Amino acid sequence: MDQPGCANQATETNLGGPCALGASRIALVIRHLWELSDSISYDCTSQYRILRELGGSDLDIRVFCESNNLDSDFPTEPISALGAWLGDGADSCVIYHYCDGWPAFDAAISNLPARVIVRWHNSTPPWFFAKYSPLPTLNTIRGLEGVIQIAEQSGATFWANSSYSAKQLRVLGIDPGRVHVVYPVSSLLFEGVSRRADQERRDGDDSIRILFVGRIVPHKGHLHLVMTAATLQARFGRRVRLTMVGRSDKSMARYVQEIQTLAAEHDVDVHLPAEVSYSDLKKLYGESDIFLCLSEHEGFGLPIFEAMRSGLPVVGLRSTAIGEFLAHHPLAISSMDYEAAAENVLAAIDPTLRDEVVEWQQNNLTSFYTTGLVAGQVASGLKGNYSLPAPAGVPDRALTNTIARFNSALLDTHPLRPRLQVQRPPVDAIDRYTTRYDIEAFGALAAAVPRKKLAPIKRVKRELDRFVKRVGLIVARQDGAR
Structure with a gap:
C-alpha cells in the first residue's frame, strides 16, 4: 500500500x-x-x-x-x-x-x-x-x-x-x-484535516453511501452493518450502498458467506473490495456519506479517526476501546440497536446536522488525536511515567438535543415496524474482557477440534502446483543467467 x-x-x-x-x-x-x-x-x-x-x-x-x-x-x-x-x-x-x-x-x-x-x-x-x-x-x-x-x-x-x-x-x-x-499511528495522522465537499451524484442515485474499514472477521460487526442497512431500506425506504473495505481471513470463509447471504436476503447492495491502495482508500473516505462502525471489539479503532479527518460524520457503537473515544459523540449508540443506528445515519446525512457533527468531531476528537499527543505518550513511557489518558471530548447538550428531536420526528413520519423477519446476529456484551478462564477453556476446545485433512486428490493437486512453481523458478533463474 x-x-x-x-x-x-x-x-x-x-x-x-x-x-x-x-x-x-x-x-x-x-x-x-x-x-x-x-x-x-x-x-x-x-x-x-x-x-x-x-x-x-x-x-x-x-x-x-x-x-x-x-x-x-x-x-x-x-x-x-x-x-x-x-x-x-x-x-x-x-x-x-x-x-x-x-x-x-x-x-x-x-x-x-x-x-x-x-x-x-x-x-x-x-x-x-x-x-x-x-x-x-x-x-x-x-x-x-x-x-x-x-x-x-x-x-x-x-x-x-x-x-x-x-x-x-x-x-x-x-x-x-x-x-x-x-x-497507535495512522497514515492519515500525518496529513492535514480534509474539508469534505458535497460529492456529485450519478443520475438518479439517491442511495446512502455507507463506509466501513476493517478486516472481514467476526468481531468487526459486518452482519450488524448489513442489518442496519436493511433497516434503513425497510423502514425509511432509502436505498443503501454499503462498502466494507478489508482483507478476509481464509480460515473463516464461512463468515464472508454469511455476510453475502444476509445482504442478499434483504436486498442490500454490499461491496467487499478487500484491501485497497492508500489513494483508493482516501477516495472512498471522500466519496462516502457516512462512516458506520458497529464493531464489537476494538483495541483502538484507527479508521474512525481516519474517517473524521476526512470530514465524514461517524455513527458508532460505544463498545470496548471505541467507547472511550465516542463516549460523548452525539451520534454514538450504547447498545446494538439497528433502529437507533439507522435513525442516527439519517441524522448524519441531514445537511445542517452533518455540518454540526463534523465540527464537533473536529473540535473534540480530530484535534485531540495528533502526532504531538502520540509523541508525548512515547516520551512519557520511555521516562517511566506510566499513566492512562484522560477521556477525549466534551458533550454538546444542544447538539445532542437537536439530534434527539430529529429522531423523534422520524417516529412520526416513519413509525417503528415489526422487527425484520430474520434471525438477528448474536451480539456480545459491551466491554467484555477476556479472562484466564476463557483462555484455558477456549484453548482446550480449539485444540480438541480435529484438523481437516486434505483429500487425496487435493493433496496430489497441491504437490503438482508446488512442482510447477519450482520448475518455473528454475527456468526463470536460468533465463536470467543467460
Missing part, C-alpha cells in the same frame, strides 16, 4: 533529546515487517520516525526483525544482531512490537541486558473465532498466553494502545503500574 512518510510532522512539541527520553539507544523489535497496510508494522515504523525526531542525531535507534517484507528501503537489521548491538545494555531500551507471540524471542526477554517495553496491540477474544475455525482461535489464545508469560517471567513493562486494552492486561493479572497507554 502506498502511504506517505511522516515527514517532519512527527512531533508538534520539542520534547528534548535522548537524555529526556531516558535512553540513548533504542531497539525496535518486530518479528515480521509486512506491507504498510498492516497496522502493527505501520505502528513500528512510525514509532521509529517519531523517536528519530524526539531524540535527534544523538539517539541511536535501530529496527531488528526476523523478516522485512516492505517494498521500501526502510532500514532494518537481523534479529541475530540485537545481542551484539546491545552489548552490556547500558542506557538501552528494547521496544518489542508483540503480535501473537514469538517463542524464541519471548523466552529471551528476561535475559536481555536492557530495559524492555512490550508494545501490545490487543488480542481479539477467542469466542469470536471459535464458531468458524480452530486456527485463529488457537492463535489468539497463544498470543494471550504469551503476554502473560512475559509479564510473569520478566520485568518488562507494557504499552497498550488504549485505556480499554490497558484494563484488559489488568484483567489478565498484569500489575497496572507496569502498563502505559501509547496510541
